[in-house]
Amino acid sequence: MQPALFTPIKIGPIEASNRIVISPMCMYAAEDGTASDFHIQHVMRFAMSGAGLSVLEATGVTPDGRISPACLGLWSDENERALAHVLASARRWGLPDAKIGIQLCHAGRKGSTPLPWERGGMLTPEKGAWQTLAPSAIASGEGQPMPREMTGQDIKDVIRAFAHASRRAARIGFDVIEMHAAHGYLLHQFHSPMSNKRTDEWGGDEEGRLRFPVAVAEAMREATPKHVALGARITSTDFVEGGLTVDDAVRLARELKARGFDYVCVSSGNIVQGGRPAAGPGFNIERAAKVKAESGLLTRTVGFIAGPQMAEEAISSGAVDQVALARAFLDDPNWAIHAAERLGVPLQGSRHYARVGPGAWPAASVSRAF
Numbered sequence: 001m002q003p004a005l006f007t008p009i010k011i012g013p014i015e016a017s018n019r020i021v022i023s024p025m026c027m028y029a030a031e032d033g034t035a036s037d038f039h040i041q042h043v044m045r046f047a048m049s050g051a052g053l054s055v056l057e058a059t060g061v062t063p064d065g066r067i068s069p070a071c072l073g074l075w076s077d078e079n080e081r082a083l084a085h086v087l088a089s090a091r092r093w094g095l096p097d098a099k100i101g102i103q104l105c106h107a108g109r110k111g112s113t114p115l116p117w118e119r120g121g122m123l124t125p126e127k128g129a130w131q132t133l134a135p136s137a138i139a140s141g142e143g144q145p146m147p148r149e150m151t152g153q154d155i156k157d158v159i160r161a162f163a164h165a166s167r168r169a170a171r172i173g174f175d176v177i178e179m180h181a182a183h184g185y186l187l188h189q190f191h192s193p194m195s196n197k198r199t200d201e202w203g204g205d206e207e208g209r210l211r212f213p214v215a216v217a218e219a220m221r222e223a224t225p226k227h228v229a230l231g232a233r234i235t236s237t238d239f240v241e242g243g244l245t246v247d248d249a250v251r252l253a254r255e256l257k258a259r260g261f262d263y264v265c266v267s268s269g270n271i272v273q274g275g276r277p278a279a280g281p282g283f284n285i286e287r288a289a290k291v292k293a294e295s296g297l298l299t300r301t302v303g304f305i306a307g308p309q310m311a312e313e314a315i316s317s318g319a320v321d322q323v324a325l326a327r328a329f330l331d332d333p334n335w336a337i338h339a340a341e342r343l344g345v346p347l348q349g350s351r352h353y354a355r356v357g358p359g360a361w362p363a364a365s366v367s368r369a370f
Contacts (some may be wrong), residue, residue, distance in 0.1 A: 004316035005308070005323075009052070009299060012229040012262030014175050016052030017097045018347075019315050020336045021265075022070065023302050023326035024055045024178070024233075025104040026071060028083040033060060033073020035082040039095060040089050046329065047094025047161075050336035054098070058105035058180050063163040065186070068113050069128040073166040074104065084172045085102070090323040091173075095350065101176025102262070104165050104220070106158055106163050109134035109184030109195070111160025133158075135189050135196040135203060141247040142270075149255035155202060155212060158186070170228050177224055179217060179232040181252070187213040190236055192251065192271045194243045212233040214255050220354035221260045231263035232242035232256055233302075236287035238271045246287040252297035266291050281306035282314065289319035300324055325333040 006018045029038035030194035060066035060073040111132045114123045123129040134147035169177050183189035190212040196203045236249045253264045253370035266288035269276030284303040292299035300322035311323045312341040
């Protein structure tokens with residue numbers, strides 16, 4: 001019997017060849033938001049991986065929407081041209097059925113941060129720091145930048161920026177566009193009562209706190225052609241008392257479904273510093289299953305998917321429709337091919353690497369034991 005993990009799946013207007021997704025991962029290799037040669041090899045290697053879908057890193061819709069000065073952006077013609085070149089290279093050399101998406105993001109109060117290997121304090125103006133924005137003037141943690149509370153005009157500008165970036169992403173030729181509404185970034189900041197203390201129409205009760213992410217979703221839906229799949233990463237819990245819970249995730253998923261979104265990817269945490277406690281394998285699966293069951297929207301989950309068997313069980317049980325992995329693919333870009341071998345499925349990788357395919361390299365079992 002074919003393992004469920006390796007069955008095709010319709011994601012709105014597109015079809016992925018299997019249920020494995022390479023999750024967006026910040027690479028800190030852009031300049032003024034513009035993709036570099038690093039991105040060519042990075043995206044290309046995942047297009048060769050055998051995963052049904054790979055999604056590019058959180059991409060700022062404005063310069064102040066980036067997480068760090070070296071994060072990817074999609075607000076200018078230069079950004080668009082560079083990403084178009086990256087995607088064209090990946091299409092040329094990647095697997096013919098590989099689907100490629102992009103995640104659009106505004107970091108809000110979690111922007112203007114130093115690179116991971118330059119930690120040790122706040123980003124300085126000499127290194128490109130900028131004034132961050134947020135629903136309320138509350139820092140994300142001790143020693144973090146103090147954001148400026150957004151005005152009504154700021155809110156309208158960011159909504160338009162998500163729409164403009166969606167149009168650019170569609171022109172470039174991405175198969176999937178994903179709205180980032182989790183991990184403590186701006187849309188999550190508006191949704192969570194931990195970070196949104198506004199008393200106007202953009203805050204207050206649950207309906208008010210949902211108004212901004214829903215408005216962004218509507219703008220993105222209007223800007224995204226019907227042949228491109230549209231989804232969102234959402235949070236299933238803030239992991240703090242008084243924060244968002246899985247019931248809030250169900251409500252947001254229903255709102256997105258009503259506006260023509262094709263899927264949600266269910267994650268969790270990070271609305272405050274230390275806001276994702278240590279958790280075991282598959283720690284988001286149970287909450288993602290609830291979102292799927294109660295929203296009726298195609299659901300993906302992410303977070304410590306510990307190997308092919310766990311991924312297979314998550315899909316075959318009906319808990320979720322797709323699984324997303326991040327660092328597992330950084331560690332092993334051929335994770336999908338190796339998972340197929342483990343589950344007894346032939347999965348053809350790039351023909352340029354056919355000499356190490358299943359049965360083609362006698363030393364494979366010895367090499368992979370180390």
